[in-house]
Amino acid sequence: MENTTGPRTGLRESKKLRTRSQLAATALELFLERGFDAVSVADVAAAAEVSKPTLFRYFQSKEDLVLDRFADHQDEAARVVRDRPAGRTPVRAVHEHFLAALAERDPITGLCDHPNVLAFQGLLYSTASLETRLAHYTAREVELLAEVLEAESVPPFSARLAALHLVTVRHELGRENWRRLSAGQSADEAYPAAVAEADHAFAMLADGLDRTLGPLIPS
Numbered sequence: 001m002e003n004t005t006g007p008r009t010g011l012r013e014s015k016k017l018r019t020r021s022q023l024a025a026t027a028l029e030l031f032l033e034r035g036f037d038a039v040s041v042a043d044v045a046a047a048a049e050v051s052k053p054t055l056f057r058y059f060q061s062k063e064d065l066v067l068d069r070f071a072d073h074q075d076e077a078a079r080v081v082r083d084r085p086a087g088r089t090p091v092r093a094v095h096e097h098f099l100a101a102l103a104e105r106d107p108i109t110g111l112c113d114h115p116n117v118l119a120f121q122g123l124l125y126s127t128a129s130l131e132t133r134l135a136h137y138t139a140r141e142v143e144l145l146a147e148v149l150e151a152e153s154v155p156p157f158s159a160r161l162a163a164l165h166l167v168t169v170r171h172e173l174g175r176e177n178w179r180r181l182s183a184g185q186s187a188d189e190a191y192p193a194a195v196a197e198a199d200h201a202f203a204m205l206a207d208g209l210d211r212t213l214g215p216l217i218p219s
Helices: 005-034 041-048 052-058 064-073 076-082 090-103 115-125 128-151 156-182 187-216
Strands: none
Touching (some): 005 115, 041 052, 064 115, 064 128, 076 090, 076 156, 090 156, 090 187, 115 128, 115 156, 156 187
16 A cells, blocks of 8 residues: 555645644734734634634744744754854854845845835834843743854853854844934945944954854864
């Protein structure tokens, strides 16, 4: 008898991903149209034609309907540091990766003036509960990066402090770039200042972290 477990499992997973994507897209459309606080989970479920229990099987909270896309980036800093070339410091690796993302106008840098991205970021930064929930994703990002540093023989406390600084700088640079765009600048107009601030911010980190971590990390 032919074993169809693999294909069937693949189809089920694809269906789950489509449903998850549909729920998130429906929710974001409603939130942008009416405001986050004016839309209930029941409203989202009804618009997506699913039950509330079904929705909560995919998303733990109303905030996660917006923020779940950040989960795709939680391991980014950890991956960049883990896979960096020999002899390159963690700060330099994250710095170079951020500059490359700026050049590509990656939305995660805040330097993307696509209307949908600006609308999403405006919703995020103007909604207190979303910013509070974002801390959950940030904490996981710090945890993953700290694990990579600990694997390179950095003591746990130093690894966590270093990870916290690197992740915070990335987030704050993104927020500052969004402020520029929300004030009316285009991504191209804001790009030189965004690069200069990224260079400044990571240089500040390098002064302390490279001196502290350098002797602890094998070349």
